[in-house]
Amino acid sequence: xxxxxxxxxxxxxxxxxxxxxxxxxxxxxxxxxxxxxxxxxxxxxxxxxxxxxxxxxxxxxxxxxxxxxxxxxxxxxxxxxxxxxxxxxxxxxxxxxxxxxxxxxxxxxxxxxxxxxxxxxxxxxxxxxxxxxxxxxxxxxxxxxxxxxxxxxxxxxxxxxxxxxxxxxxxxxxxxxxxxxxxxxxxxxxxxxxxxxxxxxxxxxxxxxxxxxxxxxxxxxxxxxxxxxxxxxxxxxxxxxxxxxxxxxxxxxxxxxxxxxxxxxxxxxxxxxxxxxxxxxxxxxxxxxxxxxxxxxxxxxxxxxxxxxxxxxxxxxxxxx
Amino acid sequence: xxxxxxxxxxxxxxxxxxxxxxxxxxxxxxxxxxxxxxxxxxxxxxxxxxxxxxxxxxxxxxxxxxxxxxxxxxxxxxxxxxxxxxxxxxxxxxxxxxxxxxxxxxxxxxxxxxxxxxxxxxxxxxxxxxxxxxxxxxxxxxxxxxxxxxxxxxxxxxxxxxxxxxxxxxxxxxxxxxxxxxxxxxxxxxxxxxxxxxxxxxxxxxxxxxxxxxxxxxxxxxxxxxxxxxxxxxxxxxxxxxxxxxxxxxxxxxxxxxxxxxxxxxxxxxxxxxxxxxxxxxxxxxxxxxxxxxxxxxxxxxxxxxxxxxxxxxxxxxxxxxxxxxxxxxxxxxxxxxxxxxxx
Numbered sequence: 001x002x003x004x005x006x007x008x009x010x011x012x013x014x015x016x017x018x019x020x021x022x023x024x025x026x027x028x029x030x031x032x033x034x035x036x037x038x039x040x041x042x043x044x045x046x047x048x049x050x051x052x053x054x055x056x057x058x059x060x061x062x063x064x065x066x067x068x069x070x071x072x073x074x075x076x077x078x079x080x081x082x083x084x085x086x087x088x089x090x091x092x093x094x095x096x097x098x099x100x101x102x103x104x105x106x107x108x109x110x111x112x113x114x115x116x117x118x119x120x121x122x123x124x125x126x127x128x129x130x131x132x133x134x135x136x137x138x139x140x141x142x143x144x145x146x147x148x149x150x151x152x153x154x155x156x157x158x159x160x161x162x163x164x165x166x167x168x169x170x171x172x173x174x175x176x177x178x179x180x181x182x183x184x185x186x187x188x189x190x191x192x193x194x195x196x197x198x199x200x201x202x203x204x205x206x207x208x209x210x211x212x213x214x215x216x217x218x219x220x221x222x223x224x225x226x227x228x229x230x231x232x233x234x235x236x237x238x239x240x241x242x243x244x245x246x247x248x249x250x251x252x253x254x255x256x257x258x259x260x261x262x263x264x265x266x267x268x269x270x271x272x273x274x275x276x277x278x279x280x281x282x283x284x285x286x287x288x289x290x291x292x293x294x295x296x297x298x299x300x301x302x303x304x305x306x307x308x309x310x311x312x313x314x315x316x317x318x319x320x321x
Numbered sequence: 322x323x324x325x326x327x328x329x330x331x332x333x334x335x336x337x338x339x340x341x342x343x344x345x346x347x348x349x350x351x352x353x354x355x356x357x358x359x360x361x362x363x364x365x366x367x368x369x370x371x372x373x374x375x376x377x378x379x380x381x382x383x384x385x386x387x388x389x390x391x392x393x394x395x396x397x398x399x400x401x402x403x404x405x406x407x408x409x410x411x412x413x414x415x416x417x418x419x420x421x422x423x424x425x426x427x428x429x430x431x432x433x434x435x436x437x438x439x440x441x442x443x444x445x446x447x448x449x450x451x452x453x454x455x456x457x458x459x460x461x462x463x464x465x466x467x468x469x470x471x472x473x474x475x476x477x478x479x480x481x482x483x484x485x486x487x488x489x490x491x492x493x494x495x496x497x498x499x500x501x502x503x504x505x506x507x508x509x510x511x512x513x514x515x516x517x518x519x520x521x522x523x524x525x526x527x528x529x530x531x532x533x534x535x536x537x538x539x540x541x542x543x544x545x546x547x548x549x550x551x552x553x554x555x556x557x558x559x560x561x562x563x564x565x566x567x568x569x570x571x572x573x574x575x576x577x578x579x580x581x582x583x584x585x586x587x588x589x590x591x592x593x594x595x596x597x598x599x600x601x602x603x604x605x606x607x608x609x610x611x612x613x614x615x616x617x618x619x620x621x622x623x624x625x626x627x628x629x630x631x632x633x634x635x636x637x638x639x640x641x642x643x644x645x646x647x648x649x650x651x652x653x654x655x656x657x658x659x660x661x662x663x664x665x
Contacts, residue, residue, distance in 0.1 A: 024466065055497055057490035060455035064494060067394075067459020070439045073466060075459070090487070094447050095456065097652070102431045105439045106654035137652035161654035189658050236660045 001180060006173035008147045009039050009112075011181060012154035013076060017047045020074060023158060024050040026061060027078030027112075036080050037114060037173060058087035062111065066096050069109040074158055082113035082167065083127040096163040097138030106161040110154070116169040116207050116257055117305055122296035128256070128289075130205070131263030133165040134235035140188070141165045141235040145209035147178035149232060152185030160188070167234070169207040176210075191238035193245065197227035200251035200318055202311070203242050203268050205231040208255045214308035219315055226315060234264050242268060243276045250281035251318050257305050260288035282321035287314045337613060339549055343385055343407070344604050347377035347545075349626045350403035351601055353412060356630050357419055361580045365638075367421035368432045373400030375543070375575030376507050378600035380404035382548035383475045383505045383568075386556035389442050392472035394460045396444040396453035399434045400507065400574075401477050410443060412633040422640035429643030451478060451488030454504065458491060461500045473501040473559045481512020481520055483529070492565065496533045501559040503552065504567045507542060509574035510596075514586045527569040535565040542570025543600040545607070571596040 003011070016023045025040055031053040034041035044051035054061045058079065065075035079085045085092065092111060099107040117126035134141045140162055144150040150168060157164040186192055194209055195216050202212045209230045216226035227245050231237060246252050252272055254265035265286040272284055289305045306314075354372040361370040373380055380400065384407030387393040395408045402415065417425025418436040427436050427445070437445030442460075444453050457474040464472045482488055483506060495502045506526050510517050523529065530537025536558060540547045548570065555566035573591055577584040591597050608614050614622070651659045 055490070055493055057455075057494055059452070059487045060458070060490035060494040063452060063455025063487070063491060064459035064462060067444075067456035067461075068463040068466075069459070070444075070456070071460045071463030073459075073463045087486075090449050091452060091455070094449055095452055098447065099439070099445075100654050101652045102427060102435070103437060103439050103445050104428075108654075140653070140655070140658055160658075162658070236658050 002177045003147060003181060004174055005147045005150045005168070005176040006037060006039060008151035008178070008181060009154060009168055010041060010043070012151045013040060014043060014046065016074070016076070016155060016158045017043065017050055020158060022072060022074040023076060024052065024068070024073060025076045025078065026052050026054050026065060028054055028056060028080045030078050035078055037170070039078065039112070058084050059091055062088035062091035063095065065109045065111070066091060066099065066107055069107045069163075070099065070105055074108055076110045076112060076158070078112045079114070081125045082115040082129045083124050085111065085113055085129060092133065092139070092163070092165070093136040097136050099138075100162065101138060107163050108161045110157045110164045110166050112166045112168060114170050115167040116171055117294055117301055118171050119298045119301065120296060121294070123293040126294040126301075128167070128206075128258040130165070130167045130234040131256070131258050134264065139163050139165055139235065141167065141233060142188070143167045143205040143234050144232065145172070145194070145206050145230045147176055148182040148185055151181050153188065153232070156185070156188045167206060171207045172210070186232065189233055189236050189238060191232055191241040192230045193227065193241070194230040195226065195228040197225035198249055199224045199226060200253060200315055201227045201229060201242070201245040201249045202253045202255055202315070203229045203231060203245070204255040205234060205264070206257065208257050208306060211306060211308045212255055212311050215311035215315060218308065218312045222316070224315070224319060231264075237268060237271065239271050239275065242272060243279065246272055246276055246279045250279060252280065252284040253287060253311070253314055253318050254284070255287045255306050255311055257289055260286070260291050263288070282318060285314055285318050287311060339385070340545060340604070341608070341613060343378070343381045343545055343549055344608060345622070345626070346381040346384065346403050346407040347601055347604065348623065349406055349412070349629070350377050350381070352623065352626050353415060353630045354402055356634060357415075358580050360419070360634070366419050370419065370580040371399040371434050371578070372576050372580065373402050375573055375599055376400045376509060377403040378545040378548045378604060379505065379507055379542040379570035379572060380477070381407045382545070382552040383477065383503060384408040385549070386503070386552045387473065387475050392442065392464060392469055394442040394444065394457050394472065394474040396446065396457045396474070396476040398446060398477040398479065398482070400479070400509070404477065405443070408443065412629060413636060414438075416633040416637040417640065420634070420637040421642050422637045423643040424640045425637070449487065450482035451485035451491060454478070454488060454491030455494055457502060458495050458498065458500055461502060462498065471560065473503065473556060475503045475505060477505045477507065479512060480506065480508040480510065480517050480526060481515065483526055484520055492533050492535070492567070495565040496535050499564040501562075502565045503555045503559055504565060506567065506569045508569055508571050510591065511574050511587060513578040513582075525569065527567060530567040533565070533567070535567055536563060537567040537569065539569045539571070541596060542572035543596055543598045543603055545600060545604045572600065573597045575599055
């Protein structure tokens, strides 16, 4: 049986609803319509009253989830697009993220963010928000790159006592397939070596894992073995696994789909430089999207974000140093 | 001449007792906040002091309709000391938080009016206006999932806060979900320094209730009886399935935004206009006029409440401040996923 990344997200929600009566789903068009991407398809029929359509009110959607979480429920919020979570940003970073520290009462909720770019989606349906949310204390930020992680990490998120920002990549929704669903996955907070190598390390997450793997494959022809580290969570960052990889390769390229100023790639470089400077044989590099809004036209979009070609070029540059 | 108790009907007796109960919360709040203001001027408060002078009747009347033990939830704002006390918040929670005692509910991690006990139905406000309303909605939705349909919620906002998008989203959401929620809008004529004509253009904020499709009431927020009767009715309507209830109380903020603010922008003549009075003075006069208490009893009550306040202040002052070396510095309940501070 072949299952897509999107179907895995739906399956994880179905399992959570079936096994945990505290779980409910709240978001725009999630009930009878099944969600803009069909991530909640038929769930409202299978779990009557527990998959609830919300008005176009991202702030209040997040706020309701926070209140329900405080009261012991396990809300799963679907933001129709990650980009729209900017409206809920205040509730997420100031209300949900501060709740446990301020009051001692935990706030276990999940905000699902359909993230990242696809052909023709433009400036407001393509954003990657993981760095923004990771900046704030009190949140866990997941960025699954595989079908197995999309499923397993979403279930882990339901079990976690804290607010989880679940960045699921729209580009992977239909493309990425697995033969089945896992019984278990690596623990949350542990990075994964997606490909072992010895000449350079690429640290990345989400859809960029796959672009990086393609780049690594391309560099095989040049005689290079590239290690690809899939962070799996943007927060916490598994610095130990990253440092161990850099210790093996001596070279680091961080790849991210988000905008270039600051963010996850800068954080990883900063940690490696301050904690593992002696491991580096060359200055570490970063590759991100361009510092413009995300373009609409596919010709522009494909150049705006990192791709296997631009990652391969950056790696060749890094390996020449 | 006042009627004696034996001549009163039960209903009147209940109404009188309710009035006196409310008055007690109002007076306690006033005494507590005046004490906090004096401590602020003496430099003994950590951070600012925000008081509800002039809003005690409106605030207490909502707090009294909510029952913590029955699972009701309450989201007070910065001028709701009276409502908090009526809801059952201990005086010590206020003094400990204001004075920075580590024993307070916020343990030095947050201060002044940003305090609460969410597991006891008391939402700990953040500074962003309107945002607690959807949180209250969520708590009520959770209770509905569990079949606890007897619970209601009460949320507080000012005239300025009604301009926030979060307010609109949340009230509309409560209306869509038909939640048993009372929205108390204290129209105190100023949002910090901004007068109401720079805040909204409708005649009376209660007009918004029509737009949301909810029931609304517009009352004199300085009239304790009007406040008590209206919130009692709103609570009864909310409890019996009539959805959100918006109560707009017209009054005047009789203080600065905080104690750092002399409020020189508020024209003194506003106090002589309609809704400009002090609800505590008005209700004191009413009680004395009705001969429900005499001057001696009134003074004795003040002294009793002053003693409670002084004791709560003294207790908090004796307690330790938070110790940065004892602080866990964990923002997550899931301790093993805490990042710590890289590089340190």
